[in-house]
Structures are given as C-alpha cells and as structure tokens.
Amino acid sequence: xxxxxxxxxxxxxxxxxxxxxxxxxxxxxxxxxxxxxxxxxxxxxxxxxxxxxxxxxxxxxxxxxxxxxxxxxxxxxxxxxxxxxxxxxxxxxxxxxxxxxxxxxxx
Amino acid sequence: xxxxxxxxxxxxxxxxxxxxxxxxxxxxxxxxxxxxxxxxxxxxxxxxxxxxxxxxxxxxxxxxxxxxxxxxxxxxxxxxxxxxxxxxxxxxxxxxxxxxxxxxxxxxxxxxxxxxxxxxxxxxxxxxxxxxxxxxxxxxxxxxxxxxxxxxxxxxxxxxxxxxxxxxxxxxxxxxxxxxxxxxxxxxxxxxxxxxxxxxxxxxxxxxxxxxxxxxxxxxxxxxxxxxxxxxxxxxxxxxxxxxxxxxxxxxxxxxxxxxxxxxxxx
Numbered sequence: 395x396x397x398x399x400x401x402x403x404x405x406x407x408x409x410x411x412x413x414x415x416x417x418x419x420x421x422x423x424x425x426x427x428x429x430x431x432x433x434x435x436x437x438x439x440x441x442x443x444x445x446x447x448x449x450x451x452x453x454x455x456x457x458x459x460x461x462x463x464x465x466x467x468x469x470x471x472x473x474x475x476x477x478x479x480x481x482x483x484x485x486x487x488x489x490x491x492x493x494x495x496x497x498x499x500x501x
Numbered sequence: 502x503x504x505x506x507x508x509x510x511x512x513x514x515x516x517x518x519x520x521x522x523x524x525x526x527x528x529x530x531x532x533x534x535x536x537x538x539x540x541x542x543x544x545x546x547x548x549x550x551x552x553x554x555x556x557x558x559x560x561x562x563x564x565x566x567x568x569x570x571x572x573x574x575x576x577x578x579x580x581x582x583x584x585x586x587x588x589x590x591x592x593x594x595x596x597x598x599x600x601x602x603x604x605x606x607x608x609x610x611x612x613x614x615x616x617x618x619x620x621x622x623x624x625x626x627x628x629x630x631x632x633x634x635x636x637x638x639x640x641x642x643x644x645x646x647x648x649x650x651x652x653x654x655x656x657x658x659x660x661x662x663x664x665x666x667x668x669x670x671x672x673x674x675x676x677x678x679x680x681x682x683x684x685x686x687x688x689x690x691x692x693x694x695x696x697x698x699x700x701x702x703x704x705x706x707x708x709x710x711x712x713x714x715x716x717x718x719x720x721x722x723x724x725x726x727x728x729x730x731x732x733x734x735x736x737x738x739x740x741x742x743x744x745x746x747x748x749x750x751x752x753x754x755x756x757x758x759x760x761x762x763x764x765x766x767x768x
Contacts, residue, residue: 398609405613407589410620415647418627437764438629439659440729441736445756446652447717448740468711472718482719486557489715494708
C-alpha cells in the first residue's frame with residue numbers, strides 16, 4: 395500500500411466525516427431558530443440540489459445532437475413521470491431508461 | 502422548501518386540540534411540532550424504507566465507482582489502493598482528483614487540503630437536514646450515519662422530509678448503507694474488470710450515467726415550491742457562470758452559497 399495515498403485518504407476522509415457529522419452533533423438546530431439562519435438553511439437544500447443538477451447536465455449541453463437528444467429525452471421523461479406519478483424513484487429510473495434508449499436508437 | 506402541508510396540518514391539529522381543551526376545560530399539552538408527521542404510520546421498518554429509497558442512488562453510484570476503479574488501476578494503483586480511497590474518502594469527485602494529484606507526484610499535504618476544500622459544502626448539509634427534521638429528533642447515532650451524508654443521500658433525505666415523512670435514524674442508515682455498499686462494490690468490480698467491461702454496451706452505460714442527473718432533477722421537483730424558485734434560479738445561474746469562468750468545483754460551491762444567500766431575502 396502506497397503510504398502517501400493512505401495519508402491523503404485518511405486526512406481527506408477524516409475531514410469529510412467532520413464536515414458531515416460534526417455540524418449535526420454540535421446541535422446546530424438550536425442556532426437555526428435565529429431568523430436569518432433559518433432562512434439560509436431552509437434555502438440550502440433546494441440550492442444544493444439545483445446546483446448539483448446543473449453541474450451534472452452542463453457538460454452535455456451542446457449543439458451536438460447525439461449528446462443533446464438523450465439529455466432532452468431523459469429530462470422530459472423525468473418531468474413527465476413526476477407529473478404523472480409523483481414518485482422520485484420512478485421518475486429517476488424512467489429518465490435513465492429514456493436516456494439509454496435514445497442513445498441506443500441514435501446508434 | 503415546500504413544507505406547507507405538514508405545517509398547515511400541524512396548525513389545524515393544534516387548533517382542534519385548543520378548541521377541545523376550551524370545550525372540556527382540560528389542560529392543553531403542547532402539540533409536537535410535526536404533528537402530521539408523527540401521525541404517519543409506517544408499513545415497513547425505517548431501515549428498509551431507506552434501503553428502498555436509495556435504489557436510484559445505488560444504481561447511479563455503481564457505474565461511477567466502476568469508472569473510478571478502472572481509472573485507478575489505469576493510473577497505476579492497485580485494486581486494494583482504489584478500494585481504500587473509496588472506503589476512506591467516499592466522495593466521487595475528490596477521489597478522481599486524488600488519482601490525478603497522487604499520480605502526478607503532488608505533495609501529500611497539498612493533495613489532502615485540495616480534496617478537503619472540495620467537500621466543504623457538506624458542512625451545510627447536516628444543519629439543513631436537521632432543521633427540516635424538526636426539533637427534538639434523535640441524533641444518537643449521527644456520528645455513524647452522517648458518514649453517508651453525500652450530495653445524493655442528503656437530497657433524497659430532504660425530499661422525503663418535504664413529502665411529509667418523519668425523520669428517523671434508521672431511514673438515514675438505510676439510505677447511506679446501500680449507497681456506500683454500491684460505491685465500494687462498484688470500485689472493486691471496476692478495479693478487477695478493467696476498462697473494457699461496459700464498452701460493448703454504450704446505451705446501458707449512458708443510461709446508468711444519467712441516473713444521478715435524473716435523481717437530482719426528480720428530487721428538485723419533489724421539494725420545489727414557489728417560495729424557493731428564486732433560490733433555484735440564482736443557484737443555477739451562478740453555477741453555470743462560475744463553472745464556465747473558473748471551474749466545476751467552484752461552480753458547485755459558489756452556486757450553492759449564492760442560492761442559500763438568495764433565500765435570506767424576505768419576500
């Protein structure tokens with residue numbers, strides 16, 4: 395085992411655990427009763443998910459149809475299934491299937 | 502965050518309890534903050550609920566972890582080292598960057614701090630999640646389940662709370678365990694199988710690759726409310742602008758912060 399790799403992995407992993415766990419263990423929910431902080435935290439979830447979606451699709455946004463069509467088909471399938479069934483799991487799986495099928499049809 | 506149904510039911514419940522207390526002269530005990538959630542009955546154990554809900558995450562993680570395993574072995578690392586990175590870091594983009602940094606001979610501390618900076622956004626997830634969970638929720642085992650609080654697990658948990666599900670540590674364990682297992686197994690299979698495994702199946706590979714964007718979109722739809730539309734618009738616009746101007750990592754961090762700051766504006 396590469397010692398440098400292990401050191402980097404342990405340091406980065408420890409920081410990841412601290413970022414994820416310590417704010418919960420530190421009882422920050424009491425702080426959340428402060429008005430501005432409550433609004434900030436309330437907006438964090440939608441902001442994070444919107445950011446991650448944009449970051450995930452951004453590399454596929456181009457005028458190149460073989461890249462754009464599967465993205466459009468997958469996105470439309472997610473929207474349609476969400477409107478029809480209101481199920482996150484179904485919409486996600488349906489979007490992935492539509493995306494894969496479009497890639498297959500385009501050859 | 503669209504929590505209107507939960508709050509309005511809670512308010513109705515409180516009003517009904519107050520009216521009953523006035524009628525009967527009985528003492529009024531405080532109603533739990535999330536009364537509507539507390540009334541929800543479960544048909545399955547929370548752990549199983551979490552495992553089922555994490556299915557799209559697990560299916561999306563596997564091919565990405567597989568790619569990571571392949572990339573690690575192609576960069577000259579052993580299968581065991583690739584597995585160790587997934588086991589100890591458990592953050593996709595950081596791990597790919599770790600491969601680039603370590604194989605280029607970057608100093609250990611520089612590499613570590615670069616990876617740490619990439620995941621700074623996770624600091625916001627715990628407080629945001631517990632705020633939505635409501636006061637008084639058990640966090641006894643948070644030291645363990647919080648390890649699995651990745652972007653996707655956070656999004657899924659937040660979506661479930663917004664849809665009226667009650668917070669449960671068992672559910673969080675279920676979400677996290679399945680995703681982590683998928684990440685580890687994908688890395689291992691990728692490291693062992695090598696690069697050619699999905700080359701003959703481009704449609705399957707593409708479909709699996711779209712799983713996480715599809716999940717983010719579905720989660721966004723599930724928690725979207727009119728009040729949060731400006732937050733989503735600002736987050737999206739800043740992500741695009743900063744990604745194009747600087748880098749994808751900066752785009753994610755600044756987009757998220759800009760959206761959260763937009764939430765401070767009173768409407």
